[in-house]
Amino acid sequence: MRLKKKKLVLWTVTLIIAWFLVIVVIFPSSNMNSSSNTSQKNTIWNILKLVASKRTLNIGKSNSASKGSRIIPEAEGVYKRRVDEIFLNANSKERKQTKSFSPELNSHNDSIQSQPKVFKQPMRTEKKKYILEDDLSIKKLVGNSDFKKIWDIATKWVSGRHIIPENAPELGDVLHAMATRPITKADVGYKGTQLKVTLYLAGGQVVVFKPKRFSRDHVIEGSPVAGYDRHNGEIAAFHLDRILGFRFAPLVVGRIVNLTKEIIPVATDELMKTFIYRDGNQCFYGKCFYCTPLEPACAEGEIMEGSVTLWLPKKMALRRWRHPWSRTYKEGVQARWEYDDTYCEDVKRNYPVNRFPLILDMTDAAVFDSLIGNADRHMYETFKEHGDTARMLHLDNAKSFGNPFHDEESILAPLNQCCRLRKSTWIKLQELKNGQLSQVMEAVLSHDPISPVLSDLHLQAMDRRLQSILEVVGDCFQKEGMDNVLVATPK
Secondary structure (H helix, E strand, O other): OHHHHHHHHHHHHHHHHHHHHHHHHHHHHHOOOOHHHHHHHHHHHHHHHHHHOOOOOOOOOOOOOOOOOOOOOOOOOOOOOOOOHEEEEEOOOOOOOOEEEEEEEEOOOOOEEEEEOOOOOOOEOOOOOOOOOHHHHEEOOOOOOOHHHHHHHHHHHOOOOEEEOOOOOOOHHHHHHHHHHEEEEEEOOOOOOOOOEEEEEEEEEEEEEOOOOOOOOOOOOOOOOOOOOOOOHHHHHHHHHOOOOOOOOEEEEEEEEEEHHHHHEEHHHHOOOOOEOOEEEEEEEOOOOOOOOOOEEEOOEEEEEEEEOOOOOOOOEEEEEEOOOOOOOOOOOOOOHHHOOOHHHHHHOOOOOOEEEEEEHHHHHHHHHHHHHHOOOOOOEEHHHHHHOOOEEEEOOOOOOEEEEOOOHHHHHHHHHHHHEEHHHHHHHHHOOOOOOHHHHHHHHHHOOOEEEEEEEEHHEEEEHHHHHHHHHHHHHHOOOOOHHHHHOOO
């Protein structure tokens, strides 16, 4: 009798709760968004179904579910995981406010100051330790007056296996120094086809300055190698290289300079000869293969935006190679790889995958270049001391992010023809699909001094290109099998 009475009480309480939720939650929720509304209705519908089936909800003291209990699931699709919950620890405790490496140009006295930002504690996943944003915070591990020590840190990072280590807590300090340290000398850039300036920063560090030539939303049409270098492309490429786990791109950061106060007083005579005024703006055309007074780079008044790339250590001599999948750069003349799909078989015979990293470096670079839209990888560099087994460096990435509406399929020729890819690269691409790549890039690039670095269209293009890469690899799986396509390599 007592048992029946107890069941009757539980039945009554459950029924009251169910109708209370219907009256109090569903009807007032008409002003809520549809996803929340749907979730609540689904939850209440589950309660009503439980009541109808004469099952009670166990809200007892026991921690374990009873035989007749049922867990009410949340409505599917209500919660969408965001990038900060994959790469950043959303449950971490609040951290003290730290500074990003973003400098802020004071229009009154032209002094450059760091701009404070808050960084979330990164989450270490099972497969990889993502310390992307945390590494970009200024930790002041080196004093502001100790100019040389900060450059020594970056020099020690460089090895035959990477330019920057996986865990680089001083990265924010180094990038901040590149963006703010006083310029002691300015000279014409090293040989090449594009305009650049060689800068010497306090402490003796050499960096390469590439000036802004286009607005963020400018579209480069025509040939995939057309147009001036894009300074923001260099910045974005550096961060993407880290995100993909390659870490073979040199450090790059945005910098705003006052040509009148920071460059001209320390410029060499050779550089000074190229300075001109145009429409009230300070301009220069430098010295390079295509440099001409008719096409100078111009500041807004005397303020110029650009990127600075950290020069690699002198002790790490470079060797320059012709890229096996380079273009002829002659109108109407194709390279063999452009018409012969069996081209890679010869490359495999000369450089077997089990002995040389060449083919895997080529396919990694093809993935990297496809995402940034860089079809200008006609040469590549390695560290000379490592000979034929040296890894490929990802230098000169400024011919990127030109046209967000065009995906150059020929960039993926090494992957398409060789059907070989590092397993670690494949895993990384899987983690970044379904829109995650653009979100990670946007989060990391937001800390650069000249943010926003990329337009939304370019970020969206990266997600679209990633899907194309996955489809190419999928075709390779169909032709040769996953075990043959994916190659496990030591870290």
